[in-house]
Amino acid sequence: MRTEVIYAKPLGCCLKIKGGEKIVSTEFVPLKHKLGKIDLPSWEHTVHRSCDSVAAVSRELIRYFGGEIVDFSSCEVKLGSLTIFEKRVLEKTREIRYGQRLTYLELAGLIGTNGIRAVGNALAKNPIPIVIPCHRVVAKNGIGGYSGGVELKKKLLRFETANMQMLKG
DNA sequence: AGCAGGTTTAGCG
DNA sequence: CGCTAAACCTGCT
Numbered sequence: 001m002r003t004e005v006i007y008a009k010p011l012g013c014c015l016k017i018k019g020g021e022k023i024v025s026t027e028f029v030p031l032k033h034k035l036g037k038i039d040l041p042s043w044e045h046t047v048h049r050s051c052d053s054v055a056a057v058s059r060e061l062i063r064y065f066g067g068e069i070v071d072f073s074s075c076e077v078k079l080g081s082l083t084i085f086e087k088r089v090l091e092k093t094r095e096i097r098y099g100q101r102l103t104y105l106e107l108a109g110l111i112g113t114n115g116i117r118a119v120g121n122a123l124a125k126n127p128i129p130i131v132i133p134c135h136r137v138v139a140k141n142g143i144g145g146y147s148g149g150v151e152l153k154k155k156l157l158r159f160e161t162a163n164m165q166m167l168k169g
Numbered sequence: 170a171g172c173a174g175g176t177t178t179a180g181c182g
Numbered sequence: 183c184g185c186t187a188a189a190c191c192t193g194c195t
Contacts, residue, residue, distance in 0.1 A: 083192080083193070085191090085192065085193090086192090086193090103176090103177095104175075104176055104177085105176075105177070108176090108190095108191095113190090113191065113192090114189095114190055114191070115176095115190060115191030115192060116176045116177060116190065116191080117173090117174055117175085117176050117177085117189095117190065117191065117192080118174085118176095118190080118191040118192040118193085119175090119176085119191085119192095120174065120175040120176060121173090121174055121175075121191090121192065121193075122175095122192080122193095123175060124174075124175050125193095134175085137175080138175095139175080139176065139177085140176080140177070141177090143175095144175050144176080145174090145175025145176095146175065147175070150175090153175090
């Protein structure tokens with residue numbers, strides 16, 4: 001299993017990516033030092049690194065945080081130790097397109113359950129945020145919760161909509 | 170069994 | 183409107 005850390009500028013934090021054959025987790029790690037003094041893998045290092053899943057997803061994530069419209073459809077994820085229901089919720093969540101938003105209610109509808117809170121619970125266990133875009137699932141009136149903190153969720157949503165607008169205009 | 174959770178809806182002031 | 187209570191389903195103890 002390998003780990004790589006990239007800097008997510010729009011979020012003001014870093015992202016730690018773990019995986020072997022498939023991606024296992026992504027994790028937000030706060031900046032402890034001032035920008036510029038932090039020791040991060042350089043772009044070149046990341047880009048030229050060959051083709052295990054971690055490197056591949058790192059590349060995609062760097063593009064994503066650079067403002068490109070990236071869906072992580074090609075990247076394979078491993079959902080270990082989750083129930084069938086939770087996997088179903090997360091797989092469905094993966095289908096939400098860039099910039100699009102769904103309410104917990106709507107997502108529950110797609111899954112085919114009335115257990116809206118159960119859907120929220122499943123999302124809370126998402127081991128691979130960003131790649132599995134659980135931040136695109138919001139409350140009907142409001143934003144809803146986020147394991148990484150609601151502020152992060154807001155930033156992500158703003159970031160994506162801004163990039164969509166950019167693309168239009 | 171009982172409880173809590175990234176919600177939703179209805180009911181009431 | 184804003185607040186509270188109850189209902190929904192799933193997972194953990």
